[in-house]
Amino acid sequence: MGLNELGAFAVDGRVPAEHVDARREEDVVEAIRDANARRVALVLWGGGTRIGIGDAPARYDVALDLRGLRGVVDHQPGDLTVTVRAGTTLAELSAALAAHRQWWPVEAAHPERATVGGTIASAADGPSRYRYLHVRDHVIGVHAVLGDGTLTRAGGRVVKNVTGYDLSRLYSGTFGTLCAIVEATLKLTPLPERSETLIAESGDRASAVRLARDLVRLRLPLDALAVASGSPARALGSSAAHAVLVRLAGNAAAVERLRRELASRAPVTREVDATVWQVLADAPADADVSLRATWPPALAMDVDAGDAVLYVGLETAHLLAPLDARRIAELRAGAERREGALVVERAPSELRRSVGTWGTPRVPAAVAQRLRDAFDPNGVLAPGRVP
Amino acid sequence: MDLLVRLASICGRENVLSDPEDLLVFEYDAGFDRSAPSAVVVPATADEVSAVVRAARDAGVPIVPRGAGTGLAGGTVACGGAIVVSTSRLRNILEIDTVGRSALVEPGVVNADLGAALRPHGLFFAPDPSSQRASTIGGNIGNNAGGPHALRYGSVVDHVLGVEMVLPDGTIAAFGGRAPDLPGYDLVPLIVGSEGTLGIVTKAWLRLLPLPEHVHTFLALFPDVGTGARAASAIIGGGIVPAAMEMLDRTTMRALNAAFDAHLPEEAGSLLLVEVEGLVEECRDQVTRIETLCRAEGAFGIRTATTAEERDALWKARKLGYPALARIKPNNYLNDAVVPRTKLPEVLGRVNGIADRYGYTIANMFHIGDGNLHPVLLFDARTEPIERVLRAAAEILRVAVDAGGMLSGEHGIGVEKEDFMTWVFAPEDLDAMRRARGALDPDGVMNPGKVLPGQKACGDIPTSRIKRGLAEGMWV
Numbered sequence A: 001m002g003l004n005e006l007g008a009f010a011v012d013g014r015v016p017a018e019h020v021d022a023r024r025e026e027d028v029v030e031a032i033r034d035a036n037a038r039r040v041a042l043v044l045w046g047g048g049t050r051i052g053i054g055d056a057p058a059r060y061d062v063a064l065d066l067r068g069l070r071g072v073v074d075h076q077p078g079d080l081t082v083t084v085r086a087g088t089t090l091a092e093l094s095a096a097l098a099a100h101r102q103w104w105p106v107e108a109a110h111p112e113r114a115t116v117g118g119t120i121a122s123a124a125d126g127p128s129r130y131r132y133l134h135v136r137d138h139v140i141g142v143h144a145v146l147g148d149g150t151l152t153r154a155g156g157r158v159v160k161n162v163t164g165y166d167l168s169r170l171y172s173g174t175f176g177t178l179c180a181i182v183e184a185t186l187k188l189t190p191l192p193e194r195s196e197t198l199i200a201e202s203g204d205r206a207s208a209v210r211l212a213r214d215l216v217r218l219r220l221p222l223d224a225l226a227v228a229s230g231s232p233a234r235a236l237g238s239s240a241a242h243a244v245l246v247r248l249a250g251n252a253a254a255v256e257r258l259r260r261e262l263a264s265r266a267p268v269t270r271e272v273d274a275t276v277w278q279v280l281a282d283a284p285a286d287a288d289v290s291l292r293a294t295w296p297p298a299l300a301m302d303v304d305a306g307d308a309v310l311y312v313g314l315e316t317a318h319l320l321a322p323l324d325a326r327r328i329a330e331l332r333a334g335a336e337r338r339e340g341a342l343v344v345e346r347a348p349s350e351l352r353r354s355v356g357t358w359g360t361p362r363v364p365a366a367v368a369q370r371l372r373d374a375f376d377p378n379g380v381l382a383p384g385r386v387p
Numbered sequence B: 001m002d003l004l005v006r007l008a009s010i011c012g013r014e015n016v017l018s019d020p021e022d023l024l025v026f027e028y029d030a031g032f033d034r035s036a037p038s039a040v041v042v043p044a045t046a047d048e049v050s051a052v053v054r055a056a057r058d059a060g061v062p063i064v065p066r067g068a069g070t071g072l073a074g075g076t077v078a079c080g081g082a083i084v085v086s087t088s089r090l091r092n093i094l095e096i097d098t099v100g101r102s103a104l105v106e107p108g109v110v111n112a113d114l115g116a117a118l119r120p121h122g123l124f125f126a127p128d129p130s131s132q133r134a135s136t137i138g139g140n141i142g143n144n145a146g147g148p149h150a151l152r153y154g155s156v157v158d159h160v161l162g163v164e165m166v167l168p169d170g171t172i173a174a175f176g177g178r179a180p181d182l183p184g185y186d187l188v189p190l191i192v193g194s195e196g197t198l199g200i201v202t203k204a205w206l207r208l209l210p211l212p213e214h215v216h217t218f219l220a221l222f223p224d225v226g227t228g229a230r231a232a233s234a235i236i237g238g239g240i241v242p243a244a245m246e247m248l249d250r251t252t253m254r255a256l257n258a259a260f261d262a263h264l265p266e267e268a269g270s271l272l273l274v275e276v277e278g279l280v281e282e283c284r285d286q287v288t289r290i291e292t293l294c295r296a297e298g299a300f301g302i303r304t305a306t307t308a309e310e311r312d313a314l315w316k317a318r319k320l321g322y323p324a325l326a327r328i329k330p331n332n333y334l335n336d337a338v339v340p341r342t343k344l345p346e347v348l349g350r351v352n353g354i355a356d357r358y359g360y361t362i363a364n365m366f367h368i369g370d371g372n373l374h375p376v377l378l379f380d381a382r383t384e385p386i387e388r389v390l391r392a393a394a395e396i397l398r399v400a401v402d403a404g405g406m407l408s409g410e411h412g413i414g415v416e417k418e419d420f421m422t423w424v425f426a427p428e429d430l431d432a433m434r435r436a437r438g439a440l441d442p443d444g445v446m447n448p449g450k451v452l453p454g455q456k457a458c459g460d461i462p463t464s465r466i467k468r469g470l471a472e473g474m475w476v
Helices: A003-007 A025-038 A090-098 A116-121 A167-171 A205-217 A231-235 A252-265 A276-286 A325-337 A349-355 A365-375 B003-011 B020-026 B046-059 B111-121 B137-143 B225-237 B250-260 B280-296 B308-319 B321-326 B341-358 B386-402 B418-424 B427-440 B462-473
Strands: A018-021 A042-045 A062-065 A072-076 A081-085 A139-146 A151-155 A179-187 A194-202 A224-229 A242-250 A270-272 A290-294 A308-311 A316-319 A341-346 B039-041 B063-066 B083-086 B093-097 B102-105 B160-166 B172-176 B200-207 B214-222 B244-249 B270-278 B300-305 B331-334 B361-366 B375-379
Touching: A003 A018, A018 A025, A025 A042, A025 A062, A025 A139, A025 A151, A025 A179, A072 A090, A081 A090, A090 A116, A116 A179, A139 A167, A139 B427, A151 A167, A151 A179, A151 B427, A167 A179, A167 B427, A194 A205, A194 A252, A194 A276, A205 A224, A205 A242, A224 A231, A224 A276, A231 A276, A242 A252, A242 A276, A252 B280, A276 A290, A276 A308, A276 A341, A290 A325, A325 A341, A325 A349, A341 A349, A365 B427, B003 B039, B003 B046, B020 B039, B046 B063, B046 B083, B046 B160, B046 B172, B046 B200, B063 B137, B063 B200, B093 B111, B102 B111, B111 B137, B137 B200, B214 B225, B214 B280, B214 B308, B225 B244, B225 B270, B225 B280, B225 B341, B244 B250, B244 B308, B250 B270, B250 B321, B250 B361, B270 B280, B270 B308, B280 B300, B300 B308, B308 B321, B321 B331, B321 B361, B321 B375, B331 B386, B341 B361, B341 B375, B341 B386, B375 B386, B386 B418, B386 B462, B418 B427, B418 B462
Parallel strands: A018 A062, A042 A062, B039 B083, B063 B083
Antiparallel strands: A072 A081, A081 A179, A139 A151, A139 A179, A194 A242, A194 A270, A224 A242, A224 A308, A290 A316, A290 A341, A308 A316, B093 B102, B102 B200, B160 B172, B160 B200, B214 B270, B214 B300, B244 B270, B244 B361, B331 B375, B361 B375
């Protein structure tokens, strides 16, 4: 592969010297063993939709591309489980499951590129989080190649399982630093009979947020809920600067009832196309500056920071305006004071270096280091990416 | 300084037990493995837990955390001279956040007590293990407990946002917290279900859910287990994931009739109890579809309930099942295994075949919706050797494993099944678990001998020795 092509695998401006196109689990084992033998550092690649999240790797020699590990290994519709190779994209997975009216309830940015493995490893999420919680809760087993090149299995193919330590869930959110996930068995959900998306537009942010909060308080089983402000609102076709989006799902009678209840209590009546949710999921992945703030309860929503996607009820805010280092530091301090966090998911290198990606990690440094030493003893997997 | 003296100086003399007769009740949990601790200490604060851990560590004595002792896998049985650290004085609900829908609790809070405290707020903590009237949140976390409603809501791991835990070196550390997705590795899902082998949880942030507006319970009888199991498969396959779906077999129903005049018809070979929750419109529709699917498999005696009293009546058979079985034989071995749901009819047939071969009465009362089997072997420990029971139990596990299943759906591994881990995991898979464990407890002082095979700490327990032989002998 020439320098130009390698450039496509740059992370934070750092271009790797090599690219390995893995097609089978054994290729991954071999590449990681080889990296250990040569003491070179790897970055694992899926679709690259979240590759920039994390501190820049301290060393980066080889891009280990897992997209060639592709396809459904085994789908058991009656068990609501599917086993897929890690490089399968979310779009391919959805297509394979739709015929059985099932889905893996994880909506993330750019499903035509995002891989199952990358989605798990980077704990990606989106609108589905409101109802279906964390991606790891829908992973029941994995094949993973540890940092020393050992191929291991964790979990199983059953939906309820306490046979030993739950390593499948531990690996979610480790951003390719402890292991390479090469295959995953997923817990599926039936597709709802009907789904409907409603929008309420608003000229000011405070009233949009207030409306969304009122909807949470109704305790109706909503399928998804978000507030889009500024550019994401415009991108989904809102004529006002702020839009509240609600998704209703269930059988026809339930959706009908939810729509009635919402109409009687709030100005949420206009139906829009379901594709708006993908626009929302994509927005944080496409912005030049993208901050993910979480803090309980609700305060995240009150920060007026311009372009944003707010998941009210999850208390997660994606702030997309070009804030400067001082403002980011201020917001982060506020978040951490309230037991929350602010992660700089995307920002120009210089800005991110000055504020750091993660803020204060919520795991004792010694424990994190021992975990890393145990799973990746020679530090070959994206060293420095995660605290 | 003598360890007992030091423990008494930390927690007060009345909170340190070391007389043999006091230790007797700490020899066992709800399973069959027994071993007495060298002492029991009952700290009242996280700082006391920390001081206790440091003291034990200085004395070179291992530590076993213990909640209510309702576990079934021997997870709280103390081996190798370990002391038990009981959480029974750490029982405060510290905060209920109704806006953020979370609660901060101490580990000794009883699951059902938390439920009662949340109900006025219209909220609930979803995991409902059958032991919930006695079992504690700390124990629920340690075992990643399930329960009937795990079908819809998942096990405890889905509902813990964060924990404060005393590490094996005595440090008090936080993992996760009130908000989800804090930066850095999230060890919460590793800690949940670690059976006290990584530290002692001293506080937990729990996720709460709003109570559903409607709960609809459905009961149907079937000619046999096969037809009931096929109906259960058809429900899941038809795109309905109920909140709970339980099955009782003929033996259990007969026991209920004999013990409590349950009036369950003699011709019934299985009973399916299904509960759906949510909007009333959705529930009604689901129950109608469930009824159609059940009738297609020959269901009869169908009853539904929508009020709390009616629902309690339908659940009564399920809840009284174990007491009823206890009247047939004084002892029962409650097995726990999980298989892919579609394999259930075949697996149940083979499990019953094993019981027949051994001549045991077997009862099945279990979480059919998620493939979580609980075959109960009834026996009399005064006259029947435990070795035979353990052998039959091992054969049942083997059947589950051969069907692509796992060793436990909700009870855990403890000292009951650690030797069988080699049946489902290769040495390198187990080594990965050891690596994770080592990151938190590098010296193996927390609950040694549990979960992972090949440890010496619990080797002297007689039942353990028997099971080791079975695990090795049946390994194909």
